Amino acid sequence: MVKRIGSILVFALLGVALASPAFAATTTANVRLKDLGRFLGWRDNMLVGYGIVSGLAGSGDTPRNQATRQALANALSQFDMAVTQDQIQSRNAALVIITGTLPPTANVGDKIDINVTSMGDARSLAGGTLIMTPLRGPDKKTYALAQGPVSVGGYRYDANGNLKQKNHPTVGIVPLGATVEVPVRADLVTQDGNLNFVLKDADATTARRIEQEINQTMGAGVAHSVDARTVAVRAPHDALAMNDYVARIEALEVRPDQESRVVVNERTGTVVAGGNTRISAVSISHGDIRVSVVTEYTASQPNLVSVTGPGVRSMVVGNSDLSVEEPGQTVAASFPDGTVGDLVQALSRTRVSTRDVIAILQAIKAAGALHADIIIQ
Template sequence: MKRSACLLVMVLWAAFAAHAQPVRIKDLGKISTWRENGLVGYGLVTGLAGTGDSSRNKATRQSLANMLSRFDLAIAADEIQSRNVAAVMVTASLPAHARAGDTLDVTVTSVGDARSLAGGTLLMAPLKGPDGKVYALAQGPLTVGGYRYDANNNLAQKNHPTVGLMSGGAIVEVGMAMAGTRPAIETMTFVLHDADYTTAGRIADALNARLGPGIAEVRDAAGVEVQVPESFRQRLPAFMRQLEALTVEPDRRARVVVNERTGTIVAGGDVRIAKVAVSHGDLRITVASETSVSQPALVRQTGPDVRTEVVTNTRLSVEDRDTAKFVPAGGTTVAELVQALVRMKTNTRDVIAILQAIKAAGALHADLIVQ
């Protein structure tokens, strides 16, 4: 328990030591139209050591028969009996500025009853976007972070062997820049990762001070509308370089995040607690049972009522420990409160319960997030 308390204090003070510092605008958000696009495809993984789909999986047998027909091999799907092949789904994300020839990371997941994809190789699988067009082709050996071996009713398994990864396993065939013509951009919206009016206002002020008045205007807590100057409309990368290089000091909401499973508490340095009285006690009840044997005095006497008895004696004790009481002064921070509780040898779960009670009392001026 002492170790948990020390870890709790270290996490708190590590968070408090990081004061608000200027941050680049590019780290606070992104342009609204620039996003990744999901790709999905269907394929076959071959080369498995008897851990592929069983013969009951008709989709795998039909897919294998269709693939062999491309190589002038006419084999009926019902005649295929192989457990070295598995039907899989292939997923990837296409970045907003991807170009033909770029490589993508690919995730391969089994859709049949394969036991493991370890040692398998994905055959060429087209990856399509939501519009049904092929944007990338995936092929290559899989990396599986697990295994599964079974024999004679003995099973050994680690992690999920039916999911594999391919680092750079897909090649982009059609980049986003080639997918369609883009009109000249005159206005763009910068979207914040964490919506906040104060931060959005500071971003707009920084852009107006650097690029000229009226360039940026706050639309809501999450969006800043930016007018692209006419001199930069044909040189958008140069404008974005200036925009992303600007730094502002972001504002943040007061939050306290507690994880009850791990006993971790993280709070910002501006989280304060109003004047409040805290009383925390511990009532311990102990029930002890003692079993003894009662032997008759006349061991030689016999009869239906003469026998050995087992007697259980129960003792109940109630211990009410001294109640910990203290009154934090006005303006106390969460760090000071937790430090005081740790000095009183309060365990982590009790600290979390106290913070929840203070929040319910209206004295904790922050959002309490319990994970």
């Protein structure tokens, strides 16, 4: 049995490797405004509804599911059929929840995809067809009608106690299964006549750079940064030119500012850090100790013992040998000013494991030499 105490090995080659131009820090490239944020008011709208999937081959909800029986009775009553819940015993139908996303530019007649999920005790939705169901928004208004055959990427078959299942057969989709009935208008212009560009990640420096780029391209005074997340842009006077105006702004490119972070995952041994994350001058020293415990078993059988029988056997003796090995010298290295990228690449060249790199970064952070936040997942 070999037990290893300590794990950080830092070589004197660090000072040479880190000075190499090959490990120079990279700068952030320009990014389109479309990828950095969106205009306030330009958003998707969530739709939801519940309905019935019919045509199942005995894999639907059981008769003890009262919600399904009530839904079937209500549906049949729309066709002047007086059927009570107690008269419904079929397992060829299932009660489902339907969800969909309404885009901000949806018009009447547009088709959208919908998801269908079982909310009862159905075993599978394979082969079923969704009956026409209204989809509503948060305001309780109907915006689309859903209907069509359900596509399930799995199956479930059982017989005589044997079960075969693939993926989740109680979840399916209906491609282009909903038709938009009410158009949606994206109101981008605020009451003060501005377009508000909202950043995905709030950063005052990035907002300031966006303001400068828009004013340089679209004209002085067109944009001003309200806060670290919002940049207000003066809307055009001609409403018909709004789409071209927004497209020009979204195509502009700026260099976003990045917050220094180091993300480590000790379970998978992953380290992710920005190329410009700085490390001050620091010295690292650590040793490696190996403790080895070896046990040898021998049998004791004296020659004078010649009597055999119940209760007479050889005695097994265990001899343990404990040894401690320590390197002849403790390795120390001085790390000049640099970046996390330089350090990680240098450690990789010296064949230091990823988990050892994580321990080194945590120790440097504790020493106050790592100018970044360490996020441990």
